[in-house]
Amino acid sequence: MKYAVHCTLYVLQQNRMNEIAFRPEVLQKVQLMKTRYPEGKQKSALLPVLHLAQEEFGNWLDIPVMDYVAELLEIKPIEVYEVATFYTMFNMKPVGKYVLEVCQTGPCMLNGSDQIITHIKNTLNIKNGETTADGMFTLKTAECLGACGYAPMMQLGKFYKEHLTIEKVDEILQLCREGKVALN
Amino acid sequence: MSKKLLLKDAHIEGIRYFETYRKQGGYEAAEKAFKMPIEEILEEVKTSGLRGRGGAGFPTGLKWSFIAKPEGVPRHLVVNADESEPGTFKDRYLMEFIPHLLIEGMIISSFCLGANVSYIYIRGEYAWITEILEEAIEEAKKAGFLGKNILGTGFDHEIYVQRGAGAYICGEETALLESLEGKRGNPRLKPPFPAVKGAWERPTVVNNVETIAAIVPIIMNSGAEYAKIGVGKSTGTKLISACGNINKPGVYEIDMTISVEEFIYSDEYCGGIPNGKKLKACIPGGSSVPILPANLLLKTIDGQPRMMNYESLADGGFATGTMMGSGGFIVLDEDQSVVKHTLSLAHFYMHESCGQCTPCREGTGWMWRILKNIANGKGTMADIDLLWDIQRKIEGNTICPLGDAAAWPVAAAIRHFRDEFEWYVKNPELCLTQNYGLANYADPIPVAATN
Numbered sequence: 001m002k003y004a005v006h007c008t009l010y011v012l013q014q015n016r017m018n019e020i021a022f023r024p025e026v027l028q029k030v031q032l033m034k035t036r037y038p039e040g041k042q043k044s045a046l047l048p049v050l051h052l053a054q055e056e057f058g059n060w061l062d063i064p065v066m067d068y069v070a071e072l073l074e075i076k077p078i079e080v081y082e083v084a085t086f087y088t089m090f091n092m093k094p095v096g097k098y099v100l101e102v103c104q105t106g107p108c109m110l111n112g113s114d115q116i117i118t119h120i121k122n123t124l125n126i127k128n129g130e131t132t133a134d135g136m137f138t139l140k141t142a143e144c145l146g147a148c149g150y151a152p153m154m155q156l157g158k159f160y161k162e163h164l165t166i167e168k169v170d171e172i173l174q175l176c177r178e179g180k181v182a183l184n
Numbered sequence: 185m186s187k188k189l190l191l192k193d194a195h196i197e198g199i200r201y202f203e204t205y206r207k208q209g210g211y212e213a214a215e216k217a218f219k220m221p222i223e224e225i226l227e228e229v230k231t232s233g234l235r236g237r238g239g240a241g242f243p244t245g246l247k248w249s250f251i252a253k254p255e256g257v258p259r260h261l262v263v264n265a266d267e268s269e270p271g272t273f274k275d276r277y278l279m280e281f282i283p284h285l286l287i288e289g290m291i292i293s294s295f296c297l298g299a300n301v302s303y304i305y306i307r308g309e310y311a312w313i314t315e316i317l318e319e320a321i322e323e324a325k326k327a328g329f330l331g332k333n334i335l336g337t338g339f340d341h342e343i344y345v346q347r348g349a350g351a352y353i354c355g356e357e358t359a360l361l362e363s364l365e366g367k368r369g370n371p372r373l374k375p376p377f378p379a380v381k382g383a384w385e386r387p388t389v390v391n392n393v394e395t396i397a398a399i400v401p402i403i404m405n406s407g408a409e410y411a412k413i414g415v416g417k418s419t420g421t422k423l424i425s426a427c428g429n430i431n432k433p434g435v436y437e438i439d440m441t442i443s444v445e446e447f448i449y450s451d452e453y454c455g456g457i458p459n460g461k462k463l464k465a466c467i468p469g470g471s472s473v474p475i476l477p478a479n480l481l482l483k484t485i486d487g488q489p490r491m492m493n494y495e496s497l498a499d500g501g502f503a504t505g506t507m508m509g510s511g512g513f514i515v516l517d518e519d520q521s522v523v524k525h526t527l528s529l530a531h532f533y534m535h536e537s538c539g540q541c542t543p544c545r546e547g548t549g550w551m552w553r554i555l556k557n558i559a560n561g562k563g564t565m566a567d568i569d570l571l572w573d574i575q576r577k578i579e580g581n582t583i584c585p586l587g588d589a590a591a592w593p594v595a596a597a598i599r600h601f602r603d604e605f606e607w608y609v610k611n612p613e614l615c616l617t618q619n620y621g622l623a624n625y626a627d628p629i630p631v632a633a634t635n
C-alpha cells in the first residue's frame with residue numbers, strides 16, 4: 001500500500017514536472033541573470049532564480065519546481081535542495097495566500113510584537129507556522145527584518161507594514177479578505 | 185548641530201532620482217576621481233581614517249591596499265547590504281532615499297580597486313529597495329556613469345543587485361560570498377581572506393553600504409577634510425539607527441563628538457524616553473555588542489561622560505564598556521526585562537547559526553533553552569552559572585564571529601544584571617506577571633573588572 005502511494009506520488013510529480021515551465025518573459029530574465037556572473041558560474045543565479053520560481057509557481061518550492069531550476073542552471077537537484085532549505089524566505093510547503101511574517105526579535109519585542117502575534121493567533125485561530133483552513137492566511141514569526149525603528153512590524157508579500165497596532169492589524173486582515181492588499 | 189555628509193540631501197524631494205541628485209552636485213566626485221591617479225584615490229581614503237561601518241570598524245583604506253592583483257584575474261567589489269543585525273536599519277534608509285550615493289561610491293571604489301563588475305548583495309526581504317537600486321543603476325547607465333568606456337576614460341563598469349533569501353549569517357563576508365555563488369551561507373575559514381580569494385576565488389573587497397557611500401564626500405572634499413570631523417580614530421560621520429523605548433526612533437547622522445546622554449535625551453536625536461520613564465539599559469551597536477546598564481552607558485568607569493564614538497563606547501573593555509558595532513542603538517526603559525530581551529536575542533542567534541561549528545550550533549540552542557526556563561520561572565541558580573559557562577565556551581571557538589556575537593549579549597546581561605536573573609529564580613511565580621524593574625541601575629555603581 002505504502003509503495004503504491006509512493007509510486008502514485010512519483011508519477012504525479014513527474015507529470016507536474018512536465019507542466020512546469022517559466023513563461024517566456026520570465027525565462028528571458030533567467031537567461032539575463034546567468035550572464036551576470038563569470039563564465040561557467042551560472043549557479044550563482046540560484047537565489048534570484050528560486051525567488052522567481054517561488055513567485056511563479058504558487059509561493060512555495062515543490063520538488064519538481066526545484067528540479068526544473070536545477071535543469072535551467074545546469075546543476076544537480078541536490079544543489080538546489082540544500083540551498084532552498086537553508087534560507088527562510090523559501091517555503092518548503094504550501095502557504096496561504098497572505099503570509100503574515102511578524103518580527104519577534106528584541107527591538108520589536110520592546111514595542112509590543114508579542115501582543116501583535118497573540119492577537120493574530122487568536123483572531124485567525126492558528127498557531128505559528130499554520131495556515132487558516134480557507135487557505136487565506138499563514139502566520140510566520142520572523143527574526144529582525146531591518147525595521148526596528150518602525151516597530152512592531154510585519155512583512156506581507158514584498159512590503160513592510162510598520163508601526164502596527166491591534167486596530168491596524170485588524171484593518172490589514174480585512175483588506176486582505178477583500179483582496180485589496182498588493183503583495184508585489 | 186551635527187555635520188551631515190551622507191544624509192545632507194536626504195530630505196530633498198526627488199533625491200532618489202538621477203536628475204535631482206545630479207543637480208545637488210551628485211556624480212561630481214566620480215568625475216573628479218576619474219581624473220585622479222588610482223594611488224591618489226587610495227591615499228585619500230587612507231588619510232580620511234574611514235573605518236568600515238559594517239560592524240568591525242576595520243580601516244577601509246588598509247583593506248583596499250590588501251587586494252591582490254594577480255595578472256589577468258578580474259577583481260570585484262561586493263557591497264554588503266545584508267543588514268540583518270537586530271537594531272540596525274541604516275543601510276536601508278540610505279539605499280531607499282539616496283540610492284545614487286551608493287552607486288556613485290561604488291563607481292569610485294571600483295575604479296580605484298580595478299573592478300569592472302561589482303555586486304550589491306542585499307537582504308532578500310528588502311525587495312522594494314532592490315527595485316529602487318535597479319532603477320538608479322539604469323539611470324546612471326543612461327547618463328554614461330556605468331557601462332563601457334565611462335566618460336571616455338576607458339574604464340568599464342557594471343553593477344548588479346543580488347537578493348539574499350533570509351539568513352543573517354550571509355552578512356558575514358565569506359558567507360555572503362558563498363551565497364553570491366549560489367550556495368548555502370556557510371562562512372569560510374580564513375585565510376585566505378576575500379582580498380586574495382573572494383568571489384569565485386577572485387580578489388574581492390567586501391564593504392558595507394555606508395562605508396562605500398562615505399567614499400563620495402571623501403573624494404569630493406578630500407580625505408583630510410573628512411578626518412577633521414569627529415575625534416581621534418573616529419573620523420567622519422556615522423549613521424545611527426535608534427530604536428526601542430525612545431520618543432523619536434529613526435536614522436541619525438552624527439559626527440561622533442556628541443555624548444550618549446545628548447543622543448538619547450536631546451530633541452535633535454532620540455528625544456528622550458516615552459512617558460517620562462527612566463533609562464534602564466542600552467545596546468548601542470546592534471544586538472551583538474554588550475548591553476550596558478544606564479549608569480555605565482552614560483559615564484565611563486572613570487566618571488567621564490561616554491561619547492558616541494568607537495573609542496569611548498569601547499572604554500573599559502567588556503568589563504564596563506561596549507562597542508560601536510553597526511550603530512544599531514537599542515534603548516530599554518525601566519519596565520523592560522533584560523532576561524526576556526536576552527532570551528529573544530538568544531532565539532535569534534540559535535535560529536541564525538549556520539550549524540557548521542558544534543559550539544555555535546549546540547551552544548546557541550542550550551543558551552536559549554536555559555534562558556527560556558529562567559524567564560518562565562523554572563530556572564535555578566546553577567542555570568545562571570551554566571549559562572555563563574556555555575557562552576565562554578562558544579566565544580573564540582568557532583569559524584566565524586557569529587559564535588562570539590551570540591555569546592557576548594548573554595555574557596553582558598549576566599555580568600551587569602545578575603541580580604535580575606537571580607530574582608527570576610527566587611520569584612518563580614511573581615516573575616510571570618511582573619518585571620524586576622529599574623533596581624539600582626540608574627545610579628553609578630562600582631562594577632568589578634572581571635573577565
Ligand SMILES: Cc1cc2nc3c(=O)[nH]c(=O)nc-3n(C[C@H](O)[C@H](O)[C@H](O)COP(=O)(O)O)c2cc1C
Binds near residue numbers: 236265352391
Ligand atoms: C554574523 C555576522 C553578520 C554580519 N552582518 C553584516 C551585515 O549585515 N552588514 C555588513 O555590512 N556587515 C556585516 N558583518 C560584517 C562583515 O563580515 C564585514 O566585516 C563587513 O561587511 C565589512 O565591511 P566594512 O569594512 O565596510 O565594515 C557581519 C559579520 C558577522 C560575523
Ligand code: SF4
Binds near residue numbers: 371542585586
Ligand atoms: S560560528 Fe556559527 S554561524 Fe559561524 S560558521 Fe560556526 S556555526 Fe556557522
Ligand code: FES
Binds near residue numbers: 108147
Ligand atoms: S527587531 Fe523587528 S525589525 Fe528589527
